[in-house]
Amino acid sequence: MKQFSVAVNKIEDGILHVRSAGLIMKEASQFASDVKVTKDEKTVNGKDILEWMGLKLVVGDVITVNIEGPDEEAAADSFEVFLNRQFS
DSSP: OEEEEEEOOOOGGGBOOHHHHHHHHHHHTTSSSEEEEEETTEEEETTOHHHHHHTOOBTTOEEEEEEESTTHHHHHHHHHHHHHHHHO
């Protein structure tokens, strides 16, 4: 299992919108590995747009991403870079 954390420093209008959640979900869905995202005590499927929306991310939040599966190394490297671009 690979794990990393990302600080949410930038979101359009200060809150995660459907379009951005869709882009994130699309990126996560490229990989065979399971992607779990945790904010506070809530953990969601990183490949599900509605679950991303349910996190109600706002600027200042920190998320932890856990990736487990056959391509976890490549998935973690790529997804971490992608999320940092989205939120920094």
